[in-house]
Amino acid sequence: MKLTVVSAGLSSPSSTRLLADRLTAATLGNVDAEVEVIELRDLATEIAGHFVTGFPPARLAAALDAVAAADGLIAVTPVFAASYSGLFKSFFDVIDKDALTGTPVLLGATGGTARHSLVTEHALRPLFTYLRALVLPTAVYAASEDWGEDGLSHRITRAGAELARFMTPAVRTTAAVHAPDLDTAAAIAPRSPAGAITSTLPADGFRVVPFEQRLAALRAE
Template sequence: MKIVVVSAGLSSPSSTRLLADRLTAATLAHVDAEPEVIELRDLATEIAQHLVTGFPPARLAAALDAVAAADGLIAVTPVFAASYSGLFKSFFDVIDKDALTGKPVLLGATGGTARHSLVTEHAMRPMFSHLRALVLPTAVFMASEDWGDEGPAQRIARAGAELARFMAPLARHAAPDLDTAAALAPRSRTGAITSVGAKHGIEVVPFEQRLAALGAG
């Protein structure tokens, strides 16, 4: 499995990247996955070019493909004017409209004061819901004074565990194809399929009905 981490921090190092790393570590404590970090500040020029031309340069195209192929996404932005940053929004403006459908997404944000703590709810969550992502219940906001406190650390741990839990079924419970369903279905002694879910398009033939048909023949 693969986790893609999108960080919109502008400085290096940045508190946004630090939060992204902590959320990643909290997730990897519960699931075996390969992380890939996308630093949007390195793609700012390419994002602007794509917005103007409609064609992504190679590096941006690779980043967009990575997000689309990820089993889980961690998205973290600094707060600007009480919302996500323009760079953060621009990246998700150019992503394919179906790339995030059903994908579990963990939200994070950083800001100077706790007054911006609801940015994950009033700005980020509606945006990802519009993209049809599966937005996790727990989002994490870190103000400057929060670093080192136990409360945010517990919230980060809970958020990481949630992402891992939502990612795991994607690997373990992928819907079988028709041939697999038929092969795994229970059979009567005559070889007839006696139980297969209706979603696979196979008619269910109860054992008693099959037995009666054999007797009539």
């Protein structure tokens, strides 16, 4: 399997790349995959040229192919003006509209303050939903004060485990079939004609509760 990581950090070293690396390590702790990291700051000129010419230079074409061929994608951006960076958006603007259909995507973002923590939900998630990717339920935002905190480590570990699970061939095949109708990975959980999915995710996957049992529990409350 192949895991592609896209980092839109502009500095070196970069907290965005650090978050991308930690998410990658958490994923690889649960699945065996070949990793390719794409640093968008190295492709900025090529991305701009593609907008003008309509043809990607060799390095950019290779990066686009790596994203399209991925069994799983980690995409991390710094926050600019309360949203993703222009470089990050420009890269995904030049990707073929069908390249990410059914691909499980783990979202990450970094910023200087916790006030922008919802950027993954109001900016990143709609972008990848539009591209018909399988956007995982857990996204990770890291503010400056989060580094070294247990809360961030816990979110990274949980997100990596989710991505690893949805990279497995059987789950990804199901996702690819249903991706146009999905908002989150939870939407492809196993269902039965008389079943309902609970919001609790046990360690071994989704738990199906018969509708009659759930209705009886609601009436008893």
